Amino acid sequence: MTDTLEVGVLGYRFMGKAHANAMARLPMFFPDAPEIERTVLVGRDEDALADAADRFGFESTATDWEAVVDDIDVFYNLGPNHVHPEPSIAALEAGTPVFCEKPLAPTLADAERMAEAAREAGDDVPAGTAFNYRFVPAIQYAKGLLEDGELGEIRHVRGRYLQDWLVDPDAPWSWRLDEELAGSGVLGDLGAHTVDLVRFLVGDDDLAGDIERLSGHLQTFVDERPVEGSEETPGESGGDGDAVETRPVTVDDAYAAQLEFANGAIGTLEASRYATGHKNDHTIEIHGSKGSLRFSLERLNELEIHREGDRGYETILVTDADDPYVDHWWPPGHVLGWEHTFVHENYEFLSAVSEGTAFEPSFEDGLAVQRLLAAIQDSDDRGEWVALE
Structure with a gap:
């Protein structure tokens, strides 16, 4: 060590x-x-x-x-x-x-x-x-349920990540809107998180297995945006002045994708920076033959679970001492926040470094996500379903 x-x-x-x-x-x-x-x-x-x-x-x-x-x-x-x-x-x-x-x-x-x-x-x-x-306690709890077969055979996976910080067409340009700097827009920025959670939760061969093919659609709603700090310059005689400086938007503002898994399950993914009223809504739903679960980042201490025979969903508050990571923090019911996920992942990564052991999610996981993102982009370019190797 x-x-x-x-x-x-x-x-x-x-x-x-x-x-x-x-x-x-x-x-x-x-x-x-x-x-x-x-x-x-x-x-x-x-x-x-x-x-x-x-x-x-x-x-x-x-x-x-x-x-x-x-x-x-x-x-x-x-x-x-x-x-x-x-x-x-x-x-x-x-x-x-x-x-x-x-x-x-x-x-x-x-x-x-x-x-x-x-x-x-x-x-x-x-x-x-x-x-x-991956290091949200409720997500870790959900992973355990899935591995224990609580939901049965996976039939349907839904993932969405919705924000609204670009709804205003006058919102300023940033590096995230430039293909040379970012690579892609909402697809890589938000979609990467969703794809990784889908892989983490149901990517095991005993659950839904690998994604075999997909289709994707990308859309840009506003083609250019003002440079932050630039203002219209008045004309010398009080008339119209110089236009506000703008830069082109060269990435996607929203995406949607359909997935087909090896076991016949289907999935739908989407993300947008134009979802009015949604600030940071990352939601995952998984439906199986014996039950379902759903999670929203905007209520990250909760996991909604439907089990076979139930009439509806039960909301579980994932804050008990025996829940993942929670014993390090506060008494039951004293909720955690977004920033705590970084503490958990830093703990795991730095422990792996200290011990000289492998860490997940690794660069291989990052590459696997990138392959799916590239396939969604390729499907949009070609206008057809794309098979994954």
């Missing part, structure tokens, strides 16, 4: 803050977690970087990831999607374990390169993909 782990993190905004918070919580709530030092925070803007390092508890900063990846014990790649491949591959080639945000890469080809680097590094150099929703 390794002593104190020196951690380097690339990225200090949304995901950087989430993971830094998780690292800070570990010693208090998971005393058996390995000791870590938040050693170096990596980014481009030196002033913003210094401020973030101070707030997040990092000892130093760097603007060049190449100077960092072989001098630390663990590398977290939390940058935009187009920054995932090269730093992660370089770290693995240096023998440094890597934890990379999802989707694994902007393209399938990049994901394949990253997974190959992880294979060559070996199982004692963990390479993890950040699918944090």
Whole structure:
């Protein structure tokens, strides 16, 4: 077992803050977690970087990831999607374990390169993909029910991820709307989470097995958006001024897909950033021959279960001490939140690094998700069902 782990993190905004918070919580709530030092925070803007390092508890900063990846014990790649491949591959080639945000890469080809680097590094150099929703206690509870055969033979799987932050056509452009930077839009950003949960929950051959073929449809609703901070310039004589600066949207705003599983089960997936009234609604439903379950991220402490013979669904509050991870936190009924999922996944990943063991979801899991996302894109391009190898 390794002593104190020196951690380097690339990225200090949304995901950087989430993971830094998780690292800070570990010693208090998971005393058996390995000791870590938040050693170096990596980014481009030196002033913003210094401020973030101070707030997040990092000892130093760097603007060049190449100077960092072989001098630390663990590398977290939390940058935009187009920054995932090269730093992660370089770290693995240096023998440094890597934890990379999802989707694994902007393209399938990049994901394949990253997974190959992880294979060559070996199982004692963990390479993890950040699918944090696997670590919701209710999802872990659902996984146990499925593995125990509580739902019988799986017939139907539904997954949706709905947000509404782009409903306003004047909402500003961001890197997530650029194909070169993000690879895809809602398909990779939200769909990756749904595909991973479907694989995690019913991908076992004893449940629904592999997805054999699928069809997909992608749609972009607004083709260009204003650049944040740009304003219309008044004309010299009070007339119309220069137009607001805009940038094109080159990714999908919504997607829908149909799945056919090896055992004959069917599935439907969808996601949108235009679902008015939905802030972060990630919902999974699974229907079997003996029962059903459903979960919503907006009520993440609850799991709804229907068992054979019941007249309806029973809502289970997954907060008891014997529920997954809950013994580390509060008394029964004292609910957890979105941020706790990051604590759980950091605990599992850093423990794997310390012990030199494999971690799941791995880069192989990230690659498997990427293959399905690419197949959905391919189906939309071709306008037909696509078989998966």
